[in-house]
Amino acid sequence: MMTSMTYRDALRKALDDAMTDDSSIVVIGEEVGRYGGAYGVTKDLIKIHGADRLIDTPISEPAIVGTAVGAAMTGLRPVAELMYIDFLGMTMDQLANQAAKIRYMFGGQIGVPMVLRTQGGTGRSAGAQHSQSLEAWVMHTPGLRLAMPATVADAYHLLRQSLTKPDPVVFIEHKALYTRKEEIDLDADPLPWGKAAVRRQGDDLVIVTYSRQVFYALEAADALARKGIEATVIDLRTLNPLDFDTVREHVERVGKAMVVSEGVMTSGVAAELAARISEECFDFLEQPVLRVAGEDIPISVSQELESGSVPSARMIADVAARMMA
Amino acid sequence: MDAPVNTNLLELYRTMRRIRTFEERVGELFVRGQSAGSMLHLSIGEESSAAGVCAAMKPQDTFTTHHRGHGIFLARGADPKRMMAEIGGKETGYCRGKGGSMHIADMALGHLGANAIVGGGIPAVIGAGLSSRHLKQDSVSIAFFGDGAMQQGILYESMNMASLWNLPVLFVCINNQYGMGTRIDQATRNTAFDQRAKAFGLNGAVVDGLDVEEVQAAARWLVDEARAGKPGFLSVEVYRFFGHARMDKSPYREEAEELEGRKKDPVLFARNKLIDTGIEEERILDELDKAIAAEMDATIDFAVESKAPPLGSMFKDVYAAGEPEPESVRARIDRVLARDDA
Structure with a gap:
């Protein structure tokens, strides 16, 4: 129901x-x-x-x-x-x-x-x-x-x-x-624990993300679609266990990947995922994996500085469009 | 009719002598290069705290210990062979060689774990106290720690919760006068630790650790009260006979102080009391000591002869059996390089 x-x-x-x-x-x-x-x-x-x-x-x-x-x-x-x-x-x-x-x-x-x-x-x-x-x-x-x-x-x-x-x-x-x-x-069978969800399927670019950034990535993907770019959006759901098989499968299929995380970039979740994609999917990658992540700064109270210091749908779409150019 | 024999004191003596001898053998294991590392903190001089408090516990009770906890575990009934093997990092040890001296544990005896973080094991007894009440286990949970932990904030968070929730919990400070090389009066102004506990609404007592029967009496009162929902605190005043760890030659204290401190020997005190009060003859105690020495000698042989854990066990028990396991770094590298070769 x-x-x-x-x-x-x-x-x-x-x-x-x-x-x-x-x-x-x-x-x-x-x-x-x-x-x-x-x-x-x-x-x-x-x-x-x-x-x-x-x-x-x-x-x-x-x-x-x-x-x-x-x-x-x-x-x-x-x-x-x-x-x-x-x-x-x-x-x-x-x-x-x-x-x-x-x-x-x-x-x-x-x-x-x-x-x-x-x-x-x-x-x-x-x-x-x-x-x-x-x-x-x-x-x-x-x-x-x-x-x-x-x-x-x-x-x-x-x-x-x-x-x-x-x-x-x-x-x-x-x-x-x-x-x-x-x-x-709520009666539908849930996805198994430790399994990523493919929230959107496209052949041009893979966006790997989790938590709120999933929605920013989907919003960005809609904007990209209007320009003829189709993105796959992967929602990791759990970071441990990490469903890297799903990531690998789509990156190998598509050849371009971006990792999005709200956490700061340096030594972050996006860094780990980008490194792993680079190591394991190297032969399939057409260009470097890009990290779209939080700035390496503390978060401000000012709404402008706050929202400016973490990824947004617009930023994801902009980076994706440049990757496809 | 013979007068009733104080088997209690004899039993406490036996426990303390076993601790003393075990700790001496731990030192030997180190000297022979068979211990896993040098992180060995001996409780020689502190035996009355372990023996006296553990004698007040019931089988269903649980406890956590600190980095100097061999004696407590032994007093609780641990197998010294498996302890020595664990200290040697062997597969036959309590934790299959993964824990060692400072992370030894045994759920069968209610030992929720030794801890290498000063104060780290204290709040677990609050959780165990909640479990006891929620699941009607009728158990008391005891946190053992040293005077160093008296200056850790987590102790006071835990004391506050224990008191607030009337939990069946007891905090036991083994005050051996030193946190590593810092004497207690160099670490805090007020060393009347029971005052701190009382300020939180706990029962509090300080007892001289020279006489194990006094320790036991204080612990009995506090454990019984805790079981009835009135948590407590006990400080047992002892002297750490030797350095902080095996490598420490105590450059921060005078030899005269050490010699004076070692006069406060709970094992010798109990022995003399047994003889002086006619409970046991010296000859019989000599026999007992000899038997304990033989028992503890065997722990070294057991540890030395035991195998190291297999390398493959490295990835076991990070998570529960059947759950996704970590993939080894080597396996990942091999997989990536194999693809490049193909």
Whole structure:
């Protein structure tokens, strides 16, 4: 059955449904209970599942993540909420040294089945400490899975799937997508975990991206189509596991590739993907893989500077048109 | 009728002697070049903290430890052979050679892991406390750490949560007076650590680690209270007999101080108490010590004779079995170069 739903409501429904199905799931974080989440994702869940399962915490990000680690090792399936991904630096020991390494350090004795839900990205004039795209920090840490939904359907399904995984999943929402609405069919079979989605098919250029930039890439592709350029747009959905097979298949077919990421360019997700495409698809490439990524600068509060420092549909279309010239 | 024998103290002595002897053998493993690295932090002089607190725990209880945690794990019932093998980085070790001294763990004994990050293992007990209550496990979770961690912020975040949520949790500081080479009074102004815990609304106690029975008594009270929903804190005052790690010859402290500090020997104190109070004869204790020495000698042989983990195990257990595994760098390079050759 088709329903119209926002990204935020899909996330909320995923948590609600998962908590109904699995009594070991608890949500731990700042303002997740009575307040309903800074972006409203957990609104009223406390009324359904109770304060024992929607656990409001003090402002103690390291201990929130550490608590989730300990809970996950002893029988619960915690969802720790980090209000902004910018607070990741506060929690990095518990995430990168503890959660990510416990299964390995302990020789496979136990895993840490927790989900760290957070949100990132620009779009709300939130400034340098509330607007970053730090997925590269997570992707750079073996042991952590990383999901970054763009569509409303993925917001629901990737979160449900994350809540069945045996290893820690960092789940990064995009703050500019919460109010985005989509017609979705929740009864339809979801795409498998770890599989990229080809959102648009074209023979001239492959645009590899994820999260909000998927929509910018699709908008750019529409503009390019009006000029007779047909782009393939790949939404990676999860960065770990990374579905490089789908990327390879399309890059080899088309011969031109661009990687788009909101994160800063240097040592970023786009850098990793571009390097990998160059290594593995070299013989099929007609020109260098281009990275379209965030500028190597902090994010400003000024809307003009903020939007100017990350890729836009116009920038993607412009770069693509020049690649095709 | 004979007077009741204090088997408790005898048992605590046995635990402490096993720890002392084990740690001495760890040193030997290093000297013989058979330890995996030199990151070996011995708990000689601190045995009463491990023996006394672990004697107050129940089988369902869980705990995390720090980088100086061999004694705690042994007191909890670990197999010293598998411990020594892990310290040697061998396949027969508790973590198949991947963890070593500072990341040893055993879920069967409720050991949620040693930690090489000072304070890193502390918040896990908050999570374990939540699990205990949510899943009705009736367990207490104990975080063991050194006085160095008393200056880490994560401890206070965790104390606050434990108190706020009335969790079955206990924080145990083994105050051996040194964080690496920095004496505690060079690291903080107020060393009355129980005051900090009490400020958060926790039960708090400081106990002299010389007498293991006093440690045990304090731990019993705090563990029982924690199980009933009143979390607590215990500082056990001891002296770190030797350097921070094996390579450390303690240039930052005077020999006179060390000699004085080593007089505070909980193993010797318990031994003398057993003899002086007539609980056990010296001759019998000598026999016991000899048997423990033989047991611990065998741990070295076991570790030395055990195999290193197979190279292929390197990619195992990054993620759960059946989940996508990392592809090796070599395999990726080989694949790319093979294509060029074709």
